[in-house]
Every structure is written in C-alpha cells, then in structure tokens.
Amino acid sequence: MQSLQALQEQLHSGALRGARQIKLAADLREFPRELFALADTLEMLDLSGNQLSSLPDDLTRFSQLRVLFVSNNPFTELPRVLGRMPRLEMVGFKACQIRTVTADSLPPQLRWLILTDNQITELPDTLGERPRLQKLMLACNQLQSLPSGLAHSPRLELLRLAGNRFAALPPEVLAMPALAWLAMAGNPMTLHSEQQVLQANAAAAWRGDDLQRQELLGHGASGHIYRASAVDGGPDVALKVFKAGQTSDGTPQSEMAAGLAAGQHPHLLTPLAVLQADVHASSQELAMVLPLLPPGLQPLAGPPSLARCTRDVYADGARFSAAGAQRLLAQVRSAVAHLHGHGMLHGDVYAHNILWNPATGDAVLSDLGAASMLGELPAAQRLQLQQMELRALQHLEAEVQARMH
Numbered sequence: 405m406q407s408l409q410a411l412q413e414q415l416h417s418g419a420l421r422g423a424r425q426i427k428l429a430a431d432l433r434e435f436p437r438e439l440f441a442l443a444d445t446l447e448m449l450d451l452s453g454n455q456l457s458s459l460p461d462d463l464t465r466f467s468q469l470r471v472l473f474v475s476n477n478p479f480t481e482l483p484r485v486l487g488r489m490p491r492l493e494m495v496g497f498k499a500c501q502i503r504t505v506t507a508d509s510l511p512p513q514l515r516w517l518i519l520t521d522n523q524i525t526e527l528p529d530t531l532g533e534r535p536r537l538q539k540l541m542l543a544c545n546q547l548q549s550l551p552s553g554l555a556h557s558p559r560l561e562l563l564r565l566a567g568n569r570f571a572a573l574p575p576e577v578l579a580m581p582a583l584a585w586l587a588m589a590g591n592p593m594t595l596h597s598e599q600q601v602l603q604a605n606a607a608a609a610w611r612g613d614d615l616q617r618q619e620l621l622g623h624g625a626s627g628h629i630y631r632a633s634a635v636d637g638g639p640d641v642a643l644k645v646f647k648a649g650q651t652s653d654g655t656p657q658s659e660m661a662a663g664l665a666a667g668q669h670p671h672l673l674t675p676l677a678v679l680q681a682d683v684h685a686s687s688q689e690l691a692m693v694l695p696l697l698p699p700g701l702q703p704l705a706g707p708p709s710l711a712r713c714t715r716d717v718y719a720d721g722a723r724f725s726a727a728g729a730q731r732l733l734a735q736v737r738s739a740v741a742h743l744h745g746h747g748m749l750h751g752d753v754y755a756h757n758i759l760w761n762p763a764t765g766d767a768v769l770s771d772l773g774a775a776s777m778l779g780e781l782p783a784a785q786r787l788q789l790q791q792m793e794l795r796a797l798q799h800l801e802a803e804v805q806a807r808m809h
C-alpha cells in the first residue's frame with residue numbers, strides 16, 4: 405500500500421478485517437495508529453521505506469505480530485518496545501541509522517535479526533540470551549567485538565559480520581555450536597589480502613571497450629548479469645554489474661577479490677577479470693567478467709523463506725537419482741575443497757547458490773558474495789572455520805539425500 409488514505413479506506417470498508425499482513429510505504433513520519441484496528445490479527449508488518457524514527461510504546465498490543473520489517477527509516481536506536489513483543493521472531497532494520505541497541509530491545513522469541521548497514525559499535529549481552537536465534541545479519545556496521553554469550557547460542561546457524569571493524573576473529577565465532585554460514589570479509593582482519601588481490605589483478609582488468617553488452621541473462625540480489633561479446637572475437641562471457649556498494653553479505657570489492665583469489669575451477673563460478681571503471685561515466689559501475697555458463701542450468705533450490713529462515717526451499721517435486729545426487733554432491737564438495745585449499749571460506753554454501761543441469765547432473769557453485777579470504781588469520785583458526793563450513797555441506801547433503809528416489 406502506498407498511502408495512508410488507502411489504508412484508511414480499506415479499514416473503513418472492512419476489506420482489511422482479519423488481515424494478517426500489511427506493507428505500507430507512504431513517507432510516514434509517525435506510526436499510523438489506524439493499524440491498531442488490526443492489533444489482534446496482524447502477523448507481519450512491513451513499514452520499510454518511510455521516515456519513522458520511533459515506534460509507539462503500546463506496539464505490544466499487536467499480540468500476534470511475528471515479523472516486523474522497518475528497513476530504510478531514520479531510526480537511531482532499536483526501539484525498546486520490541487523487547488516486550490511476545491511473539492516477535494523476525495526483526496529487520498536494514499539501512500537505518502541505528503547506533504544503539506539496548507539490552508531490553510530484543511524480543512524474547514527472536515529468531516532472525518537484520519541490522520545490516522547501520523552504525524552499531526556494540527551489541528548487548530542479552531543477544532546471547534535468545535535461545536531461538538538462528539540468523540544474525542550484522543554486515544556493514546562498526547563492530548569490533550561480539551557479546552560473549554553469543555558463543556553458546558545453540559541454534560545460531562547464519563552470521564554476517566562483513567564490513568565491520570574486527571581486527572581479529574571474535575573468539576565467540578569458533579565456539580558457536582551450530583554455525584554453518586559465516587561472512588566476515590571487509591574487516592581489518594581480512595582487508596589487506598583483499599586489497600592485495602585487487603591490486604595484483606588491476607593491470608589485467610578488462611576495459612569497457614573490450615566488450616559489447618548484450619541481453620540480460622538474469623539478476624539476483626546483488627547484480628544484473630548480461631551476456632557480453634568480446635570485440636576481439638573471443639568467446640562470449642557474462643558480465644555481472646553490481647547493483648549497490650554493499651549487500652547483506654558484504655561489498656562487491658570483497659566478492660571480486662575472493663573470486664579472483666580463488667581462480668578457475670570447473671565447478672565454481674569465479675570471475676575471469678574485473679571490468680575497469682569507466683572514468684568518463686557519470687555513475688561508477690562496478691562490474692566483473694565471468695565465464696558464460698552453458699544453457700540448461702538452474703538453481704538447485706530457492707532461497708530460504710521467512711518460515712524456513714536458514715534453510716532453502718526446494719520445488720515440491722524435486723527428486724534426484726542416487727547417481728545424480730552423488731555426482732552433484734561430489735562436484736560441490738570439490739568446489740568447496742578448492743576454495744578451502746586457497747585459504748578461503750565460501751560463506752554461503754546453499755542449494756540456491758548451486759546452478760545445476762537436471763539433464764546431465766552437472767553443477768556449479770556460484771555467488772562468492774559472502775566469501776572470505778582467511779590468509780591473515782592464524783592457521784588453526786582457518787582450519788576451524790573451514791571445518792565449520794562443512795556443516796553447511798552436511799545440511800546440503802541431507803537435503804539432497806532426503807529427495808533421492
């Protein structure tokens with residue numbers, strides 16, 4: 405819905421009676437109190453893209469609310485009232501201006517917290533006292549440490565720490581019993597390696613004139629992918645043009661550095677080169693050149709839904725033959741082993757990042773958007789992190805094996 409008036413009209417006409425979901429982006433400066441008419445039924449409220457900086461103290465009247473998105477609003481503090489919301493489990497405040505997260509602002513049932521792209525320097529200890537916490541998105545903040553209680557978060561599986569101020573790996577990470585997906589690039593602990601790779605590859609960057617951009621092949625959260633032909637008559641390539649300076653997993657620079665450091669592998673999609681920025685262009689597009697994948701590939705599954713949280717969503721009829729499953733998993737394992745051999749973590753080993761050809765069973769692991777270069781970390785930590793990533797592979801194996809016929 406795009407206006408308060410539309411909300412009022414629909415409430416008045418009864419069209420919203422019993423509504424469980426509302427999305428309202430209407431340049432709101434204050435929480436629309438009209439919504440309290442739905443206090444007994446609303447389960448999901450999306451007020452992203454408004455001008456809100458606070459939420460009312462009686463938000464607790466939304467007794468059924470489980471999901472709250474308030475991204476892109478000028479909050480400076482995570483509203484304390486959230487800590488009193490009885491059923492709230494998913495909270496999204498991406499790209500606000502949050503500096504402060506107080507101990508009492510975290511809902512008791514918290515399962516999925518998104519605080520990506522804020523200005524947070526410190527998180528409260530109570531974050532470690534949320535036993536259902538499963539997914540924690542903290543990329544692009546100013547954190548230097550984690551609350552010690554997070555070390556024993558029993559269900560925390562996915563953690564995004566990229567683009568913060570960690571000078572060393574926070575010790576809590578290695579103790580997390582269920583962690584399987586970790587992004588930590590773009591921190592002082594990895595940055596030198598990333599910059600070195602980008603510098604070493606700068607001379608080999610392709611120029612915009614080397615390529616003719618053709619049709620759009622697809623797009624994902626972080627970029628648009630085009631087919632491009634090389635003007636010197638070489639084979640066609642794919643060009644990934646990044647959408648923004650940062651994603652929920654990290655920055656394009658970290659993604660490009662990781663891809664270049666990994667080099668080529670038959671079951672891993674990594675760049676051939678970066679594209680030189682066009683100094684004359686009005687907007688400085690970041691882009692990289694990838695090998696063009698053959699047709700017939702499709703993602704092995706869809707990304708996690710709200711309900712699935714950290715687990716992918718497979719098509720209802722998805723089935724694999726025993727031989728096909730073995731082939732697919734062996735190829736993904738070899739791609740992950742290649743990355744580990746190069747001192748890296750993929751960070752996002754998921755079926756939705758595997759492009760797979762159902763006819764041949766061949767697979768390619770893609771999306772290094774959450775990958776980290778671990779070269780600056782002590783060898784023992786590197787190994788422990790790579791062991792941790794094997795949990796993600798085990799989840800993938802279990803999902804595929806559960807669909808074997």
Ligand SMILES: Nc1ncnc2c1ncn2[C@@H]1O[C@H](COP(=O)(O)OP(=O)(O)OP(=O)(O)O)[C@@H](O)[C@H]1O
Binds near residue numbers: 625770
């Ligand atoms: N190298 C390639 N060759 C051919 N097609 C590609 C290539 N890379 C991506 N595509 C197409 O573009 C689609 C989108 O790619 P992808 O999901 O990797 O986007 P993204 O923005 O990089 O990813 P994410 O959403 O994980 O950030 C793919 O499903 C595929 O159809």
